[in-house]
Amino acid sequence: MKAKLAEPLFDVSYVHQAPIVTEGSPGTEGNMFGFEGGFALKISGTYHLFTTEMAGLPIWTKTRLAYWRSRDLLHWERVGTLLESSGDFTGSDTHACLWSPMPIWEETQNRxxxxxxxxxxxxxxxxxxxxxxDGRIALAASETLGKDGMGGPYKELDIIMKPGAESADWEGLMGVDSFFPYMTDDGWKAWYGSSIEVNGLAAAPALSGPWERISYEAPVSRHTENPVVTKLQDGTYVAFFDGCGHLQKFGYMVSEDGLNWSEPIVIDLDGHPGKWWGLSRTPLGLIEEGEGEYTLLFTAYNRNFYDIPGIWSAGTDDVFDGYYASIGFIRLKDIRI
Incomplete structure (x- = not known):
């Protein structure tokens, strides 16, 4: 599964020059630091967004998984909280912080x-x-059957991946820090990540598992976090990722089979006149708009927190005063069409 070079698939056709959900927007009450991670999709003309809200203190610990929707991409309604973390800061609670909600329609269960x-x-x-x-991956199911049950309520069913004896040597202290499942011709696969900024692949006979790591020898990609996969109409798999501290830009990887992935292709918007952010974070998945056009929602901070001296060992959350991660979007054009 050695990564190969790939030609870019997309040109950036449009950059929306302001965030579409930001501090002070309706629905952000009680959201102290903004948004990060999750997945966006479009169903019957309506945009749906599942994301993490960094709701309170301690930062990156007290979080909520939230569901938003919009008819036009510009005006968003916060539908509700799906799940909320305990915010416990003693190390005793496995659910002290919750991140990266990824919705999947399970046809066989009709939910x-x-x-x-x-x-x-x-x-x-x-x-x-x-x-x-000590990150682990939970699986929850909507208690409301049918497509209209997207907003839940959700009940946690199981932990489907966790650190332990089955972990690869390259996995770190964060445990399993991301997980995105997707279907291939050869069954279920998933990108999963660990610190620091590395990702591998796992496989399972069903979404509920059992999930088996298949990247023991080495990670499949480095300097990437939170890959989210879209399968294009021609069968090409595209995984968009957060480039974190090394790249500080988002990008994507390409695969013909969902198993063998290309080297990262970075989207560089630093010099774009429409750039409103100081640090881009998580792309939230491609949304097909027709005729080779795609919308890509993403989260980004107004300022670059990597500029804070000693950021990872800061003894107080006061250093994050004035930082807020908003939601924006760009449009991409498939250059093969």
Missing amino acids: WVLTYVCYRSKPNTKEAWYRNY
């Missing part, structure tokens, strides 16, 4: 299911970053 990351959390030490550690 929506949700995967998400659960972490323990406690104060950092000089040696290690414990804000989000």
Whole structure:
């Protein structure tokens, strides 16, 4: 599964020059630091967004998984909270922080299911970053059957991946820090991640598992986080990722079979006149608009927190005063069409 070089698939055709959900927008009450991670999709003309809200203190510990929707991409309604973390900062609770809600329509069950990351959390030490550690992947199901049950309520059913004896040597303190399942001709696959900024692949006979890691020898990609997969109409798989501290840009990888992936292709918008953000974070998946056009929602901070001295060992959350992660979008054009 050695990564190969790939030609770019997309040109950036449009950059919306302002966030579409930001601090002070209706529905952001009680959301202290904004948004990060999740997935967006479009059904019958309506846009749906599942995302993490960094609701309170401690930052990156007290979180909510939320559901938003919009008819036009510009005006958004917060439908509700799906799940909320405990915010426990002692390291004792496996659900102290919740991240990366990924909705999947499960046809055989006639209901929506949700995967998400659960972490323990406690104060950092000089040696290690414990804000989000010992990550594991939970599976929840909507208790409302049918497509209209997207908004839940959701009930957690099981933990389908966790750190332990089955972990690869390249997995780190954060445990499993991301998970995105997708169907291939050869059954279920998933990108899963761990610190620091590495991702591998897992496989399972069903979404509920059992999930088996298949990237033991080495990660499939580096300097990437939170890959989310879209299968294009021609069968090409595209995984958009957050480039984190190394790249500080988002990009994508390409695959013909969902198993063998290309090297990362970075989208560089630093010099674009429509750039409104200081640090881009998580792309939220491609949304097909027709005629080779796609919408890509993403989260981004107004300022670059990597500029904070000693960011990963900061002893107080006060250093994040004035930082807020909003939601924006760009449009991409498939250059092969």
